[in-house]
Amino acid sequence: MKKKLLSGNEAIVEGALTAGLEFFSSYPITPASEIMQGIVKKQVELKNLKFIQGEDEIASINMCIGASLAGAKAMTATSSPGFSLKQESIGVSFKFGAPLVVVDCQRVGPSTGMPTLGSQSDILQAKHGSHGDYINIVFYPNSVEECYKYTIESMNAAEDSLSPIILLTDGIISHMYETVDLEKIKYSIKKRKLKPLGEGKRHFTGLTSEDGIPKTKDSTVYRKWYEKRKKEILDVSKKYNFYEYIENKKSNTLLIAYGISSRVILSLKENYSIFRPIRLFPIIEELREIAKKYSKIIVIEMNDGQYKNELEAFLKRDIKLITQLGGKISLKEIESELSKIC
């Protein structure tokens, strides 16, 4: 047993390296910069770890896509405004089938907002911030230990699905220090299956194409491509079915929270059942059955109902919402809101 004191961002670095990270590019932004700084520190001992500080957010994700196609396991990290800038490139990464992990340490927006305060307001852009038809696998850990574990899982899921994986944290989880024993965490590592550039005569293009030949006016090709790609991602996502369900038999109310909000409300398990998705998207299928047991469902999140609305559409029923906006989250406030609803 070897215990370490690590922050969420530092654990993400450890997780990425355990999973075989070979290329990292990023652009400075609060509260994500420690990930880049952590990578640079590790370069001293890891000669094969390549790093470029990009000239901007878009450059850094495109460098990662190039690196990924060239054969390296690649990751970029940013925070909310930077995540918006990366969206178009997330789409092309999906289109190319280039495995990639994009970490988004969420902060309060819109715009520059409250840079040093944590938030959960990128849920929808994590699900579908780029244009066109695509689906994303999105993970959201809630502790330092989980930052390590789910960075590994994100890197694995990227290789499995040949797609960009979104790993969400928030300013609080990213900067929170906890004592962790990384050695006790079990994992397996997925190998590369995409042949690196230089070994074939393939054409990776953002255009709708068939076998590398652009087919930009053929709807049948598009539909066939998307159907296949969607199925691939959904099939892979089933292997990463991560959630936590704390059942309280006395309660007819189910609280749903994720990331930092799930940490804050943990003590409410004495009176309520709690469901915590770790894979936010695609939404955990088991939730359909679990939800049936409860007359009331309440989502607690640090945004104005982004996940709540997704769950309402998913479960086809009304869901109550407790918001914690502007970077502040307080159990007392949540309890007081709960007493008004229940």
Add this chain to the structure above:
Amino acid sequence: MSFQRFVRKEMLPLGWCLGCGLHTLFYSTCEVLDKLNKTNTVVVSGIGCTGRGAAYFNLDSVHGIHGRAIPLAVGIKKVNPKLNVMVFSGDGDLLGIGGNHLIHAARRSDNITVICNNNEVFAMTGGQLSPTTRIGGITITTPKGNIVQPINTQGILLSNKKYFYARTSPVFKEHLKKCLKEALEYKGFSFVEVISPCIINYARKMGKNVADVFKEIKKTYKICEENRALKDNEIGIVKND
């Protein structure tokens, strides 16, 4: 061996307009790749007429989003320095939306070659003003003539201590091949600007036919053999190791 080994046969006939300088640029690039035996080349492009070129090479190629060919290429080169990484894209893509990447890749002297076909407009979208449109240039978005001075591409490159900048044109085919060859052999960031005005969405609006366009280039440009900053009416190679 022949330059044809670098042409992706399934893509013939190439999608560019008949008479466009891109045909000469593409086949000249294939000839130079053949002469240098650069079979380890990866072509990266962005969006636009020239961007379509990546698909025409019988090599591994990446056709990315608008303006981001350079960072894609930089990422590829970093991971596998043995690859010859070549960007093949247009002026709107590289100097407009992707301008920031050009500034920084040139500053870092990333070891890639950028071939920029400068057709002086956004051609594929119908001929709008681009950063390279000359003063007086009539485009869809400057119907009374452009009044803003075009971007100084040479200036961007030469503002660094180490640089390779070539200006050439398909009209001067041997010179074009010389520039491409030297650029591909250069260790560091090399940039070839290929003057080749769009014959459909630019020349036509200017009241010129294809022959006029190319005759004008032949008349305007003189080959500079010296290694010094090029004047506006000169083509040549300027470099500093």
